[in-house]
Amino acid sequence: FVMLARGASVAMIDNFSTEDFWAVxxxxxxxxxxxxxxxxxxLLKADPRPDDRxxxxxxxxxxxxxxxxxAFTERFGxxxxxxxxxxxxxxxxxxxxxxxxxxxxxxxxDGVDVRLVDRNDCEVPVGETGEMxxxxxxxxxxxxxxxxxxxxxxxxxxxGWFHTGDAFRRDExxxxxxxxxxxxxxxxxxxxxxxxEVEADVCSHPAVREAAAVAVPSEFSEDEVMVIVAPxxxxxxxxxxLAEFLIHTMPYFMVPRYIRILDELPKTPSAKVMKA
Numbered sequence: 001f002v003m004l005a006r007g008a009s010v011a012m013i014d015n016f017s018t019e020d021f022w023a024v025x026x027x028x029x030x031x032x033x034x035x036x037x038x039x040x041x042x043l044l045k046a047d048p049r050p051d052d053r054x055x056x057x058x059x060x061x062x063x064x065x066x067x068x069x070x071a072f073t074e075r076f077g078x079x080x081x082x083x084x085x086x087x088x089x090x091x092x093x094x095x096x097x098x099x100x101x102x103x104x105x106x107x108x109x110d111g112v113d114v115r116l117v118d119r120n121d122c123e124v125p126v127g128e129t130g131e132m133x134x135x136x137x138x139x140x141x142x143x144x145x146x147x148x149x150x151x152x153x154x155x156x157x158x159x160g161w162f163h164t165g166d167a168f169r170r171d172e173x174x175x176x177x178x179x180x181x182x183x184x185x186x187x188x189x190x191x192x193x194x195x196x197e198v199e200a201d202v203c204s205h206p207a208v209r210e211a212a213a214v215a216v217p218s219e220f221s222e223d224e225v226m227v228i229v230a231p232x233x234x235x236x237x238x239x240x241x242l243a244e245f246l247i248h249t250m251p252y253f254m255v256p257r258y259i260r261i262l263d264e265l266p267k268t269p270s271a272k273v274m275k276a
Contacts, residue, residue, distance in 0.1 A: 003032075016271045018042040022076075026055045034061045037272045038210045041203060044068050044075065045232050053077040064178060065095070066200065067102045082106055084132075084178065086164060088143040088156075092134050093176050103200075104175040105168075111137050114176075116168055121159050129179050129192075132168045133161035167194075184275070186215040187222045191253045201250045202227050205242060207235040210265050212273045216258060226258035230265050237261055 003010050011028035016039055025033060035043070040062045057078050062069055065082035073080055084093035084105035092114055095106030108114045116130030117123055124130035136142050142162065145153035156163050167179040179185075179194045186193040198213035209232045215223035231237035239259040246255050266274045 015269060016042075018046050022052070022055045022057075025057050029056050031056055032059045032061075033057055034063065036063050036270050037267070039271050040066060040072060041068070042209065044072055045206075045209060048075070059097075064196070064200075065099065065103060065105070067204070069098070069102060073098060084166075084176065086166075089134050089162060089164065090136060090142045092136075099175075101171075101173075101175050103177055105178055106176065107174045108176075111141070113137070115161065116170055121161075126170055126172055129167050129169045131182055132164045132166050132176075134164060135161050184214075186213070186225055188215075188218075188225060189222065189253060193225060193254050198225060198227065198250070198254055198256065201246060201254070202229060202242070202256075204249065205237075205245050207231050207237045208242070209233070210273065212265055212275050213256065214275055224258065225254065225256040226260065227256040228260045228262060228265060230262050 011024075011030055013024055013028075017024075021039075021043060024030075040060075052075055055076075057076070059081060060072075060078045061081050061083055062072070063082055063084075065080070069080045072078065079097045080099075081097060082095045082099060082105055083091055085091045090112070092108060092112040093105045094109050095104060099106065113135050115123055115133045116128075117133055118130055121133070134142070145157065165182050167182050167185065168176050169179055170176050178196060180196045184195045186195055186198075195213040195215075199211045202208055202211040202213070209230045211227050211229045213225060213227050216226045218224045229237065229242065239261060242259055243255065268274055
C-alpha cells in the first residue's frame, strides 16, 4: 500500500526461495524488501557467494530483528530497518536505520498512542511485560472492527483501545521489544517463558536453520517446552548436542525438555511458521 501511495511499483512473486532471492530482487530492480520470519536467517546461513552484493536492494525490513542484523548489512550491503505491525493496525512501531538495540521493534511513530498494560488494562512500569494497546489520532487510520463479528470487535476494542494480543516490554529510551503472542507464552514451573526468546536462542546454533517452541502438557503441572528444529542443509544436527549447547546459552528453566528434528517446518505463504 505504501508503495502504491508513493507512486512506486511492487513485484509479486509466488514464494520465498533462499537460492533465488537475490537474483529475483535484481531482475525486478527491487530497492526495498521485507524479510519476514525466517527469511533473513535463511539468507545469512546460506553459503557466501562472490555476487552477494550484486543486486539493487538498498533497504530491508527485518521482522523480527535478530542479532545477525549487522552481519547481514556487512555481507549484503543493505541498510536494515525493523517494524511492528498487524493487519489491523498501521505500523505503530518503526526503527531508525541499522538499529543498535538488537531485538527491538523500534519506537512509537508520530500519530499513534501505545500503552503496555496488565490483564486489567492498567499500565505496567517501564521494563515490565504487558499487552500492547494501540490507537491513532486520525479516524480510519486503523481497523474499526471485525466484519460480522461484533463480539470479537467489542473484545478487541474494550476501553477505547485496540488490544493487539501481543506482549511487549519497553526500555527507558522508548524502544519496544516483542516478547510473545499472549496466547503463545509458556508457563513452566512457575516461570513465564517467551516462545519467541526460546526460538531466538535455538536459532543461534550454527546448524539450526529454523525453530518453533511450543508448550506441551507436563505429567506434573503446567507446561513443558518443546522445540521443533530444522537443520541448515548439508549439516548434521543431533538433539543431545543441541540440548548441551542450550544449557550454556539460556536460563535453565527455559531449556527445552523435548527436541524434535524435521527437514523443514510448515509455513504460511509469507514464510511464518505454522505452530498449530
